[in-house]
Amino acid sequence: MKRIAIIGGGASGIVAAIQAAQMLADRGKTAEVVLLERMPRIGKKILATGNGRCNLTNSDINSAHYRTGDVRSLESALQGFGAQEILDYFKRLGLWCAEREGGRIYPLSNQASSVMDVLLAALDRQGVKVICNWQAEKISRRGDKFLIQPAAGQPLSAERVIIAAGGHAAPTFGTDGAGFALAKMLGHSVSAFYPALVPLKTAGELTKGLKGIRAMGSASLWAGGSHIAQQEGEIQFAEYGLSGIPIMQLSNVAGTLPGKKLTIKLDLVPQMEQAAVMSEIRCRVKMSPSESLETLLNGTVHKRLGYAAMKAAGLAPLSRENRSLSLQEQEKLATALKEMCFPITGTLGWAQAQSTGGGVPLSEVNPRTMESKKAPGLFLSGELLDAVGECGGFNLHWAWATGVRAGMAAANNL
Numbered sequence: 001m002k003r004i005a006i007i008g009g010g011a012s013g014i015v016a017a018i019q020a021a022q023m024l025a026d027r028g029k030t031a032e033v034v035l036l037e038r039m040p041r042i043g044k045k046i047l048a049t050g051n052g053r054c055n056l057t058n059s060d061i062n063s064a065h066y067r068t069g070d071v072r073s074l075e076s077a078l079q080g081f082g083a084q085e086i087l088d089y090f091k092r093l094g095l096w097c098a099e100r101e102g103g104r105i106y107p108l109s110n111q112a113s114s115v116m117d118v119l120l121a122a123l124d125r126q127g128v129k130v131i132c133n134w135q136a137e138k139i140s141r142r143g144d145k146f147l148i149q150p151a152a153g154q155p156l157s158a159e160r161v162i163i164a165a166g167g168h169a170a171p172t173f174g175t176d177g178a179g180f181a182l183a184k185m186l187g188h189s190v191s192a193f194y195p196a197l198v199p200l201k202t203a204g205e206l207t208k209g210l211k212g213i214r215a216m217g218s219a220s221l222w223a224g225g226s227h228i229a230q231q232e233g234e235i236q237f238a239e240y241g242l243s244g245i246p247i248m249q250l251s252n253v254a255g256t257l258p259g260k261k262l263t264i265k266l267d268l269v270p271q272m273e274q275a276a277v278m279s280e281i282r283c284r285v286k287m288s289p290s291e292s293l294e295t296l297l298n299g300t301v302h303k304r305l306g307y308a309a310m311k312a313a314g315l316a317p318l319s320r321e322n323r324s325l326s327l328q329e330q331e332k333l334a335t336a337l338k339e340m341c342f343p344i345t346g347t348l349g350w351a352q353a354q355s356t357g358g359g360v361p362l363s364e365v366n367p368r369t370m371e372s373k374k375a376p377g378l379f380l381s382g383e384l385l386d387a388v389g390e391c392g393g394f395n396l397h398w399a400w401a402t403g404v405r406a407g408m409a410a411a412n413n414l
C-alpha cells in the first residue's frame with residue numbers, strides 16, 4: 001500500500017495528516033497516512049499555547065502581521081486560508097470558537113485541550129496511524145519513494161512525505177531544529193534563523209531596579225539613528241531586560257538585524273505629548289518647591305519607574321528640593337519619561353522563545369501546495385518555513401493553513 005508520512009505531530013503535522021486522509025477517502029484512494037512524532041504524545045505544544053487557552057487564529061490575518069523573506073509567497077499561501085476558513089475548518093471538526101481582544105480567537109471553552117480533543121478525534125476518525133517516540137533522523141530519496149531513518153528502529157518508506165517538524169523554539173516540546181536538518185538532506189537551504197517572540201536582554205543598571213514592574217506604554221526599536229518599529233501594550237521589566245507582548249513583537253524585527261546597535265526607547269506616557277509632560281513637571285515644581293524630588297512624580301508613573309527616569313535624566317540625589325531643578329533638567333526628565341533608553345544586548349534563548357524567525361525560504365516551495373521545488377513528492381509546512389507571525393494567533397494560523405494545504409496536495413497527487 002502507498003504511504004504518506006508526516007514528520008512532526010504538532011499543529012501543522014496533525015492537520016496535514018487529517019487533511020491527507022480525508023482527501024484520500026474523498027477520492028476513493030487507499031493509502032496509509034502515518035504521523036511520526038518524536039515525543040511520547042502528539043500536540044504537546046498546542047496544549048501550552050495561549051497560556052493553556054490556545055489562541056488559534058486572528059480575525060485580521062494578513063501579511064502585515066508576518067515577517068518573511070518572501071512576502072508574495074506568504075500572501076499566496078494565505079490566500080483563501082483566512083481566519084474564516086480556519087474557523088470553518090475547526091467548526092467542521094466540532095470546535096466552537098470565540099473572538100476576544102485584538103481579534104484573537106480562542107476555543108469558546110478557553111481550553112487548549114478542546115482543540116486537541118477535536119484533532120485527536122479527527123485523526124482517529126480518518127484512520128491516521130500515529131506513531132510516537134519515533135524520531136526521524138535521516139531522510140533520503142530512493143527511486144520514487146523517500147526513506148526515513150529513525151534514531152532507533154526500522155526505517156520507513158513513503159511515496160509522499162510532509163516535514164512539519166517545527167523550528168527551534170521551545171525545545172522542551174520536541175523542536176530543536178531537527179526539521180531544518182531533514183529539509184537540508186533533500187536539497188533545501190535554511191536562511192539564518194533566530195529566536196522570535198522572545199524577551200530582550202538589555203545593558204546597564206537601569207532595568208535591574210525595575211524588576212517585576214508591569215507598565216502600559218509604547219516601545220520603539222531603534223537601530224543606530226533609525227526608527228525601525230513601534231508597539232504598544234504592557235511592558236514587563238525583568239532582571240535581564242524587557243518582556244511583555246510589545247517587546248516580544250519587536251524581537252521578531254530585532255532578530256533580523258544582527259550586528260546592529262539596537263536600542264529600545266520606552267514612552268511611559270504615550271497619551272501625553274512631551275510638551276504636556278514638561279508643563280506638568282513645571283507645574284509640580286512650582287506647586288511644591290521645597291519638597292524633594294522623591295515625591296515629584298507621585299501619582300504619575302510607577303514609583304520605581306519615576307525614580308529610574310530621574311536617574312536617567314541625571315538628577316541625583318533625590319533628596320534635592322524641587323526648586324533646584326533647572327528648566328533644562330526638567331526637560332531632561334520629561335524626555336526620560338517619553339524616551340527611556342535601553343541598549344539591547346541580545347535576546348533570551350530558544351527555551352524562552354515562542355517561535356522561530358527565518359527557516360526554509362518560501363521560494364523553495366510552491367505556496368499553493370507547499371510542495372518542495374527541490375524534491376517533488378516532499379512537502380514542507382509550519383514553523384519550519386521562513387515565516388514568523390506576531391503574537392495574537394498568527395503563528396498557529398500559519399501552521400494550520402500550510403498544514404492543510406500540504407496534506408491536501410500530498411494526497412491529491414499520490
Ligand SMILES: Cc1cc2nc3c(=O)[nH]c(=O)nc-3n(C[C@H](O)[C@H](O)[C@H](O)COP(=O)(O)OP(=O)(O)OC[C@H]3O[C@@H](n4cnc5c(N)ncnc54)[C@H](O)[C@@H]3O)c2cc1C
Pocket residue numbers: 007008009010011012013036037038039042043044045046048049050051054055056057134135136137164165166167169170173174175176178179353354355381382383384392393394395396397399
Ligand atoms: C509557550 C508557547 C505558546 C504559544 N502560544 C501561541 C498562541 O497562543 N498562538 C499562536 O498562534 N502561536 C503560539 N505559539 C507558537 C505556535 O505554537 C507554533 O508556531 C506552532 O505550534 C508551530 O506549529 P508546527 O506544527 O509548525 O510546529 P510544532 O508545533 O513545533 O510541532 C513540531 C512537532 O514536530 C516534532 N518533531 C520535531 N522533530 C522531529 C523529528 N525529527 N521526528 C519526529 N518528530 C519531530 C516535535 O516534537 C513537535 O511535536 C506558542 C508557542 C509557545 C512555545
